[in-house]
């Protein structure tokens with residue numbers, strides 16, 4: 067790991083509690099939470115999942131969509147898109163969908179999309195979020211992508227609570243948006259250093275209906 071990455075990782079560790087919208091260890095005591103079948107629903111639509119539910123999201127993310135080459139395509143007016151940060155057996159610091167690492171994701175213009183992000187990563191600084199933006203790479207160490215055209219945003223989610231997959235609790239959040247304007251966008255991790263140093267991003271294509 068290059069020195070700059072180590073410094074960034076250390077900074078992230080210091081900032082982690084501030085970056086992550088939820089702190090898993092504190093979640094059971096948060097007000098307004100409900101528990102059902104392995105999912106603890108938090109305020110702001112962020113959920114804490116047991117392994118049984120996290121595994122369902124992981125499996126769905128692998129099998130949904132049509133994989134061709136390095137692209138996962140989704141068809142239809144209503145799309146459920148599940149992206150996993152750091153799925154097991156993939157590169158560190160990456161997104162997975164369709165069983166691919168940082169694939170190009172393609173949707174139809176006008177489609178209503180429910181995007182879910184599940185963070186399966188573990189360790190200090192391993193908070194991951196997602197922003198779909200017109201701003202392409204290269205990205206600066208602290209990506210300021212809030213001023214560019216943003217289709218959707220899920221703030222960085224805390225890493226899983228335990229090293230063991232089956233024992234851990236996982237942070238997951240969803241956002242709904244409509245893909246109105248055709249073109250090339252990028253889904254990017256907003257956690258400092260992740261896009262720049264680890265290329266934690268991929269292309270997001272909105273196909274024209276014509």
Ligand SMILES: [Cu+2]
Nearest residue numbers: 194255257260
């Ligand atoms: Cu990240």
